Amino acid sequence: MAKRVYNFNAGPATLPVPVLERAKDEMLDWENTGMSVMEVSHRSKEYDAMHHEAMSLVKELMGWPDGYKVLWLQGGASTQFLMVPQNLSVPGKPMEYVNTGAWSKKAIKEAKLFGEVKVVASSEDKNFSYIPKDVSFSEDAAFAHITGNNTIFGTEWHYDPKVPSDVPLVVDMSSNLMDKVIDVKRIALLYAGVQKNLGPAGVTLAVIREDLLPKAPEKAPTMLKYSTHAAEDSLFNTPPCWAIYMCKLVLEYMKEKGGVPYFERINREKAKLLYDAIENSGGFYKGHADPDSRSLMNVTFKLPTEDLEKQIVDEAKKTGMVGLKGHRSVGGMRASIYNAMSMDGVKHLVEFLKDFQAKNQ
Amino acid sequence: MAKRVYNFNAGPATLPVPVLERAKDEMLDWENTGMSVMEVSHRSKEYDAMHHEAMSLVKELMGWPDGYKVLWLQGGASTQFLMVPQNLSVPGKPMEYVNTGAWSKKAIKEAKLFGEVKVVASSEDKNFSYIPKDVSFSEDAAFAHITGNNTIFGTEWHYDPKVPSDVPLVVDMSSNLMDKVIDVKRIALLYAGVQKNLGPAGVTLAVIREDLLPKAPEKAPTMLKYSTHAAEDSLFNTPPCWAIYMCKLVLEYMKEKGGVPYFERINREKAKLLYDAIENSGGFYKGHADPDSRSLMNVTFKLPTEDLEKQIVDEAKKTGMVGLKGHRSVGGMRASIYNAMSMDGVKHLVEFLKDFQAKNQ
Numbered sequence: 213m214a215k216r217v218y219n220f221n222a223g224p225a226t227l228p229v230p231v232l233e234r235a236k237d238e239m240l241d242w243e244n245t246g247m248s249v250m251e252v253s254h255r256s257k258e259y260d261a262m263h264h265e266a267m268s269l270v271k272e273l274m275g276w277p278d279g280y281k282v283l284w285l286q287g288g289a290s291t292q293f294l295m296v297p298q299n300l301s302v303p304g305k306p307m308e309y310v311n312t313g314a315w316s317k318k319a320i321k322e323a324k325l326f327g328e329v330k331v332v333a334s335s336e337d338k339n340f341s342y343i344p345k346d347v348s349f350s351e352d353a354a355f356a357h358i359t360g361n362n363t364i365f366g367t368e369w370h371y372d373p374k375v376p377s378d379v380p381l382v383v384d385m386s387s388n389l390m391d392k393v394i395d396v397k398r399i400a401l402l403y404a405g406v407q408k409n410l411g412p413a414g415v416t417l418a419v420i421r422e423d424l425l426p427k428a429p430e431k432a433p434t435m436l437k438y439s440t441h442a443a444e445d446s447l448f449n450t451p452p453c454w455a456i457y458m459c460k461l462v463l464e465y466m467k468e469k470g471g472v473p474y475f476e477r478i479n480r481e482k483a484k485l486l487y488d489a490i491e492n493s494g495g496f497y498k499g500h501a502d503p504d505s506r507s508l509m510n511v512t513f514k515l516p517t518e519d520l521e522k523q524i525v526d527e528a529k530k531t532g533m534v535g536l537k538g539h540r541s542v543g544g545m546r547a548s549i550y551n552a553m554s555m556d557g558v559k560h561l562v563e564f565l566k567d568f569q570a571k572n573q
Numbered sequence: 574m575a576k577r578v579y580n581f582n583a584g585p586a587t588l589p590v591p592v593l594e595r596a597k598d599e600m601l602d603w604e605n606t607g608m609s610v611m612e613v614s615h616r617s618k619e620y621d622a623m624h625h626e627a628m629s630l631v632k633e634l635m636g637w638p639d640g641y642k643v644l645w646l647q648g649g650a651s652t653q654f655l656m657v658p659q660n661l662s663v664p665g666k667p668m669e670y671v672n673t674g675a676w677s678k679k680a681i682k683e684a685k686l687f688g689e690v691k692v693v694a695s696s697e698d699k700n701f702s703y704i705p706k707d708v709s710f711s712e713d714a715a716f717a718h719i720t721g722n723n724t725i726f727g728t729e730w731h732y733d734p735k736v737p738s739d740v741p742l743v744v745d746m747s748s749n750l751m752d753k754v755i756d757v758k759r760i761a762l763l764y765a766g767v768q769k770n771l772g773p774a775g776v777t778l779a780v781i782r783e784d785l786l787p788k789a790p791e792k793a794p795t796m797l798k799y800s801t802h803a804a805e806d807s808l809f810n811t812p813p814c815w816a817i818y819m820c821k822l823v824l825e826y827m828k829e830k831g832g833v834p835y836f837e838r839i840n841r842e843k844a845k846l847l848y849d850a851i852e853n854s855g856g857f858y859k860g861h862a863d864p865d866s867r868s869l870m871n872v873t874f875k876l877p878t879e880d881l882e883k884q885i886v887d888e889a890k891k892t893g894m895v896g897l898k899g900h901r902s903v904g905g906m907r908a909s910i911y912n913a914m915s916m917d918g919v920k921h922l923v924e925f926l927k928d929f930q931a932k933n934q
Binding site: 224232294322412452 | 575576577578580582583584585586587588590593594596597600601602605606607608609611612613614615647648649650651652654655659679682683686766768772773774775776792793794796797809810811812813814815816819893895896
């Protein structure tokens with residue numbers, strides 16, 4: 213039995229143990245091929261079936277209707293920051309972004325290389341501790357862009373901004389992909405580095421409405437056009453087979469457990485447990501995010517002093533809980549409690565927080 | 574004991590069994606972290622050490638001198654086809670390419686989006702069955718580009734083209750990376766999808782001379798500049814951690830075996846065995862590549878009829894040898910005998926070829 217820790221890393225992040233066990237079992241002989249999934253040809257019927265099954269599971273679990281293409285891409289959300297404007301910018305129309313943190317800012321920076329950018333709302337005034345309210349986008353926007361969840365600051369969108377019906381809504385869901393049931397029909401393009409909620413680092417999921425595919429300028433490089441990958445079902449070139457395989461195992465595991473509704477229920481319970489513990493600490497622990505903007509995935513909070521913040525992270529590690537140090541932009545602690553984090557892990561953390569407070573207040 | 578086949582796939586390709594065994598063993602608890610290597614933070618000291626060790630091993634095994642940066646990128650060689658001209662094109666100077674097959678052509682196509690391209694030599698007249706002789710590049714070229722090995726056609730460069738000293742030589746080594754000892758100092762930029770000789774699909778190795786780093790235009794997207802990745806040791810964003818880890822295991826395995834000189838010796842023996850068998854078949858098997866251009870990695874050959882070609886691939890599969898069907902551009906058979914293909918595998922194939930000829934001639 214392998215020694216395991218409670219892994220609160222922000223991403224790459226914890227994966228379900230049954231998925232790791234299966235990947236381990238299949239390492240030298242995957243589906244009776246006599247090869248690892250890393251060694252089979254991406255043009256083989258075995259690989260092809262797995263690759264497409266992973267796409268179908270994304271459609272099924274999220275409820276994407278017909279008219280959308282699921283893509284497996286590379287380069288992380290950071291590459292999507294440039295692919296989005298490369299494909300969807302329209303001369304003379306502003307690209308509209310909401311600035312809710314470090315990742316929004318990086319997306320905005322890349323978009324500026326491709327044309328005019330309008331930041332329609334920002335929460336930078338309060339160190340990104342909230343999601344701006346009543347956000348709406350213009351009729352003449354080339355597209356509207358939001359960051360669904362802000363890993364660093366621990367905030368998440370819990371309402372739908374107003375997007376005119378002709379304006380494509382683009383959402384970076386890297387850190388809240390499938391954390392709750394959402395109305396996907398309002399989204400024109402979703403992208404997510406999968407290394408938080410769906411698999412290991414090395415593949416980027418994108419889901420794009422098919423009418424957007426022909427929009428890329430003809431002179432855009434082949435690999436940077438969504439249409440290239442859509443036309444070949446993400447087999448234009450060799451895909452990151454292992455990372456897709458791991459996503460497929462996670463998707464199967466999620467389906468077996470009850471799909472996104474199951475994980476939403478557990479995620480809400482886990483988050484409530486932890487946020488309640490913070491609120492009920494009499495101010496010893498202090499949450500960074502405004503209550504109505506709190507992330508279900510990344511719980512950010514501070515302690516009375518930096519010394520205590522250092523001490524608690526060290527002590528947590530000694531009791532088998534890792535990845536709890538907050539990002540330097542916020543300080544304090546951050547507990548990332550993605551889909552694969554168990555209720556047990558969160559209970560363990562809550563007990564530890566109470567214990568630490570009792571000893572150190 | 575897992576059932577294994579002899580895997581002659583062109584890529585993704587066979588990996589060393591001891592490497593797979595180790596990846597299997599470490600799946601749930603990597604280096605006493607209590608996590609898989611897929612679950613640790615890319616900012617952790619454990620990951621950082623592994624990531625840098627893999628880079629050091631590339632430098633050590635290939636003999637790169639100081640003044641070069643090793644990069645772990647994403648998007649395969651196909652993305653390098655655009656990154657090379659994006660970073661190294663110079664207004665008013667032609668980008669010079671040699672066209673030795675399908676991958677050269679794709680590289681040329683992308684370069685044309687960035688400026689003037691001159692094809693200084695081509696072997697298209699004879700279905701890419703040879704490497705053009707006495708190739709030289711112009712003094713005024715922005716850069717010189719060759720494809721080191723042509724997976725589809727089974728040809729490989731066995732001499733150094735004439736490159737003026739001020740012109741950077743760019744080499745796509747996707748399918749002959751570390752297959753033999755080379756003089757790396759003549760190369761300014763090497764790139765390779767690793768899924769043939771070094772690891773699984775999902776990471777691209779690049780090695781770039783540092784003086785080339787500042788050449789990208791300021792307005793190039795962040796993720797498409799080599800300088801972005803060089804400045805952060807390929808940790809600007811989340812790297813494809815698993816694929817890099819697998820490369821590190823393969824590099825360690827290679828070092829233990831005796832490094833590139835060991836693999837060159839074995840590769841030459843394997844290739845000789847197979848090419849000799851083809852030559853000594855009295856014309857039943859007919860090699861595609863000219864003898865002086867033969868690849869050490871991909872052995873392409875035809876049979877008297879297409880029916881026999883279909884039959885032999887089917888029969889090979891039944892005896893536990895997979896991936897032998899030739900690419901449609903050449904037809905016939907292709908045996909990819911990368912570093913991880915054992916001498917036993919090649920001997921097995923040679924015996925089978927003799928046997929098949931005896932029964933079917």
